[in-house]
Amino acid sequence: MVQEICVFLFSFTALGVLQIMNTVPAFQEPTVIMQTGLGVLLVVFLLIYLATRYNPPKDLLFYVFAEFSFTCVIDIVSALEYDGFISGYMDFYQKVGEPYLGSAYAIMMCYWDGIVHFIMYLVLIRRMSGRKPYRNLGLFWAGSLLANMSVFLVGIVVGKYGSDIYPAFWINMPFLLLPIWGAIHLFQKPRELLVVAASKAEREQKKALIWRPLDLLLVIYLLGIMAFTLFRGLAVLDCPMEVFTTYVNQYEPYLKDPAGFPKVMMLLLLFHALPLLGSFVYGLITPGCTWMLDWTVYVAGAILQTHWCHIGASLHPRTAEAYRTPESTLLPVLLLNLLYAVGPLLLALRCTGDPAYFLSTAPVGQANNEKKWS
Numbered sequence: 001m002v003q004e005i006c007v008f009l010f011s012f013t014a015l016g017v018l019q020i021m022n023t024v025p026a027f028q029e030p031t032v033i034m035q036t037g038l039g040v041l042l043v044v045f046l047l048i049y050l051a052t053r054y055n056p057p058k059d060l061l062f063y064v065f066a067e068f069s070f071t072c073v074i075d076i077v078s079a080l081e082y083d084g085f086i087s088g089y090m091d092f093y094q095k096v097g098e099p100y101l102g103s104a105y106a107i108m109m110c111y112w113d114g115i116v117h118f119i120m121y122l123v124l125i126r127r128m129s130g131r132k133p134y135r136n137l138g139l140f141w142a143g144s145l146l147a148n149m150s151v152f153l154v155g156i157v158v159g160k161y162g163s164d165i166y167p168a169f170w171i172n173m174p175f176l177l178l179p180i181w182g183a184i185h186l187f188q189k190p191r192e193l194l195v196v197a198a199s200k201a202e203r204e205q206k207k208a209l210i211w212r213p214l215d216l217l218l219v220i221y222l223l224g225i226m227a228f229t230l231f232r233g234l235a236v237l238d239c240p241m242e243v244f245t246t247y248v249n250q251y252e253p254y255l256k257d258p259a260g261f262p263k264v265m266m267l268l269l270l271f272h273a274l275p276l277l278g279s280f281v282y283g284l285i286t287p288g289c290t291w292m293l294d295w296t297v298y299v300a301g302a303i304l305q306t307h308w309c310h311i312g313a314s315l316h317p318r319t320a321e322a323y324r325t326p327e328s329t330l331l332p333v334l335l336l337n338l339l340y341a342v343g344p345l346l347l348a349l350r351c352t353g354d355p356a357y358f359l360s361t362a363p364v365g366q367a368n369n370e371k372k373w374s
Contacts, residue, residue, distance in 0.1 A: 004126045006051070007066050011118075014073040018089040028092040034167035041174065044070050061138065061185065062128055064178050065121040071175075072121065076114025079107045082318070097168040100161035104316035105261035108309040109148055116305075117145065133192045136297050136352060142183035143301030149176040151265045151306060159260020187294060196356050204356040205287035215284045215357075218347055222284075225343050226277045228336065233270030236263045250326065251333050254314035257323045261313070265306050273303065280347060283358065292351050292358045300348040307341035 017040055021027040027036055048066045057063070081090045082102050093101070100106055120141050127134040153172060156165065209216050235244040236255050248255050255262050276299050283289035311334065314325045325333050351358055 003129045004122045007069050007125055008122060010047075010066075011069045011073045014070050015077065015089070018074065018077060022089055022092050028096065030096045030166045030168065033093065033097050034170060037168060037171040041067065041071075041171070057128060059128060061182055062125060064182060065124050065128075068175070068178075069118060069121040069125075072114050072118035075110040076118070079110035079114060082107050093168070096166055098166065099164050100156050100259075102318065103161070103259045103261070104313035104318040105155070105257075105259060105309050106152065107316065107318065108312035109152060111312070112144075112305055112308050113148070117141065120144075135186055135189055135192060138182065138186045139294055139297045140301035140348075142179050142186060143298035144305040145175065145179040146183060147268070147302035147306050148309075149179070150268060151261055151309070155259065155261035155264040157260075158264065160258040161260070183298065191290075191293065196359060201356040201359055207357075209285055212357075214350060218350060219281055219284050221343050222277050222281050222347070225340055226274055226281075228340060229269050229274045229277065232266045233274070236266040251329045252314065252325060254310075254319065254323050254325060257313075257319060262310060265310060269303075269306075273299065277344075280344075287357055288360055289358055290360055293355055296344065296348040296351045300344040303344045304341050307337055311337050311341075 021033075021036065027033065045063060045067055048063055052062075077086065077089050078093070078101050080086045082094070090097075101110065120137060124134050124137055124141065126132075127137070149172065153176060156162065156169070204212075209219065231244075231247075232252075232255065235248050235252075255266065257263075276295065280292065280296060280299075283292040313319055314323075314333075316324075
């Protein structure tokens with residue numbers, strides 16, 4: 001409890017850093033902003049390291065979560081200032097730091113980081129300090145942040161903000177590289193050993209899909225999501241067929257937003273999420289696919305985060321009216337995107353909540369007529 005309270009309180013020192021940089025002209029040159037930003041990240045890490053040197057964490061990810069908690073406060077301040085709720089913290093950064101943070105997609109991204117990721121960091125730190133399992137939540141975080149930064153950084157370069165890149169752009173690199181390392185680290189980390197009755201695992205794995213109605217519904221659900229993924233991927237690639245042009249023009253004109261983020265997101269889903277969704281269908285049909293317990297959680301984090309940004313940006317007043325979802329088609333488009341976002345989350349909950357069907361049939365221990373399955 002003590003560690004997450006300390007991290008929570010320390011994170012709000014970011015407000016003081018922003019206030020100083022916003023009032024001292026010497027900190028407002030593009031190169032100086034980059035140097036100061038990287039310097040602040042280094043100082044924050046050193047302070048966290050010194051504070052824990054007598055009781056070092058068992059997992060190096062602790063430092064990542066504590067450091068990123070600090071930057072979550074900066075992100076929520078950025079979103080609130082762009083939306084006009086506060087002022088006087090980010091004026092300098094909006095002009096010669098990262099002007100693309102004023103895009104609707106980036107604002108929604110900052111809300112997610114400043115609220116959802118911030119809560120996740122505190123929970124992860126608490127579970128670490130309490131020696132409780134945190135691998136699944138960590139995988140959800142890794143998928144969320146990695147998808148976040150992939151869409152964000154590539155969208156900046158290929159979209160209309162590509163000509164407005166200042167040195168502060170490079171401050172984002174740790175937020176791309178560290179979740180990659182974090183994901184690799186978490187995937188390699190031993191899964192918490194599950195205790196499942198041998199009879200239950202064997203019974204579940206002998207059932208055909210037709211006798212598992214929940215899994216059957218999930219397979220149908222995933223096939224629908226895959227079809228929609230392919231459809232929107234072809235749409236952003238300017239497929240000339242009338243059905244695609246009609247959808248983009250009348251239902252989701254945000255896909256044409258020159259900011260570039262929606263196009264990059266749809267291509268990311270097309271080339272990365274689509275094969276993974278297909279593999280999940282296979283995993284629901286074939287027993288013993290233990291990787292389903294990890295990859296469904298990781299993908300759920302990625303898809304939920306990207307669709308939060310996508311849905312929010314398509315409705316946000318900072319998106320030009322021509323690219324916002326029309327009121328006449330708002331309900332079906334919103335429903336489709338919400339169904340897309342929650343589908344992988346429901347699958348992850350199903351896999352982790354009742355994992356018997358996905359466990360290996362090779363027992364690694366036995367006690368009281370129960371076996372431990374890996």
